[in-house]
Amino acid sequence: MKQKYLKIFLGTVLTSLLIIFTSCQQFPNSKAVTIRSANSTFVQELFQTEIVNIGLEKLGYNIEKPKQIEYPPIYISLANGDLDYSTVYYEPQHKQYFENSGGTEKLERVGILTPPGIQGYQINKKTAEKYRITNIEQLKDPEIAKLFDSDGDGKANLVGCNPGWSCELAINHHLKTYGLEDTVEHNQGQYETLLKDAISRYKQGKPIIYYAYEPHWISTQLKRNKDVVWLAVPFTSLPESMGNLTETYTSIDEKNFGFPIFKQRIVANKKFLKANPVAKKWFELVQIPVVDMSAESLRIKEGENQEKDILRHAQEWVENNQEKYDNWLEIARQAAIETE
Numbered sequence: 001m002k003q004k005y006l007k008i009f010l011g012t013v014l015t016s017l018l019i020i021f022t023s024c025q026q027f028p029n030s031k032a033v034t035i036r037s038a039n040s041t042f043v044q045e046l047f048q049t050e051i052v053n054i055g056l057e058k059l060g061y062n063i064e065k066p067k068q069i070e071y072p073p074i075y076i077s078l079a080n081g082d083l084d085y086s087t088v089y090y091e092p093q094h095k096q097y098f099e100n101s102g103g104t105e106k107l108e109r110v111g112i113l114t115p116p117g118i119q120g121y122q123i124n125k126k127t128a129e130k131y132r133i134t135n136i137e138q139l140k141d142p143e144i145a146k147l148f149d150s151d152g153d154g155k156a157n158l159v160g161c162n163p164g165w166s167c168e169l170a171i172n173h174h175l176k177t178y179g180l181e182d183t184v185e186h187n188q189g190q191y192e193t194l195l196k197d198a199i200s201r202y203k204q205g206k207p208i209i210y211y212a213y214e215p216h217w218i219s220t221q222l223k224r225n226k227d228v229v230w231l232a233v234p235f236t237s238l239p240e241s242m243g244n245l246t247e248t249y250t251s252i253d254e255k256n257f258g259f260p261i262f263k264q265r266i267v268a269n270k271k272f273l274k275a276n277p278v279a280k281k282w283f284e285l286v287q288i289p290v291v292d293m294s295a296e297s298l299r300i301k302e303g304e305n306q307e308k309d310i311l312r313h314a315q316e317w318v319e320n321n322q323e324k325y326d327n328w329l330e331i332a333r334q335a336a337i338e339t340e
Contacts, residue, residue, distance in 0.1 A: 159195060159209070277335045
């Protein structure tokens with residue numbers, strides 16, 4: 001009888017010790033680790049950074065305030081160990097930044113933060129239907145191009161990308177490759193401001209053409225097949241720096257949009273990931289739907305664009321996805337146990 005109680009007692013003690021041991025081991029060194037992140041000055045990216053950081057904090061890490069710097073310095077800082085991770089790896093557009101900063105020797109791409117997104121050229125539906133415009137190559141015709149002239153020089157004004165963005169290279173390459181340089185002008189500056197101007201023209205009943213991508217607030221303002229339509233390209237052609245990319249988005253209206261499908265992933269310092277398996281597992285798990293990213297983009301565009309607003313939006317997103325979020329946290333915690 002005494003033996004029976006002794007076994008029960010010892011079993012209880014061992015179980016208690018195991019629980020204590022596990023709780024101490026779940027986050028190896030995480031209490032001593034401060035995680036440093038950054039996103040670009042494109043403020044929409046702060047939303048996903050905050051969502052990721054909220055989880056890291058719950059996993060026991062200390063979180064430094066995210067920095068806002070441009071893409072090339074982000075990659076260099078990651079490679080040098082001055083930053084730990086960023087949510088801004090756009091695949092395949094950022095391939096060159098990745099490779100120029102040390103590639104797989106110093107950096108690692110982790111997870112799929114947002115499901116595959118699309119990009120291409122859009123024009124207002126009314127003009128498309130009236131002139132039967134379905135392909136950007138049709139703008140080689142000066143009379144067609146002139147429809148989209150907003151500054152009086154006879155050329156179509158294509159709202160394009162900020163200088164330095166990877167899409168800038170693709171657009172300039174397209175204009176040359178498709179023979180459009182004499183009839184189409186690539187308008188550059190602040191993409192958000194240029195889009196607002198395009199929407200104003202649209203509301204005045206004037207033709208517009210612009211580079212578009214999803215997720216972005218523009219898709220909530222000008223809806224596909226209601227307000228605008230995607231244009232096809234005559235064939236796939238991309239800058240050499242973007243690699244031999246032939247994957248294009250064709251499941252909408254069976255059109256070749258001329259750009260590769262892109263994914264937003266987390267990029268991190270390789271040594272950091274090796275030392276922090278819990279953080280790495282977390283990076284592998286977090287995913288934000290495209291529709292939520294577009295909704296956040298719209299909230300920012302409409303004025304809720306301060307850091308405190310975006311942090312609140314991220315906290316609300318976590319609350320609205322609590323069950324899924326907590327499940328990711330639990331799986332990430334197990335990574336510590338598995339590495340012991």
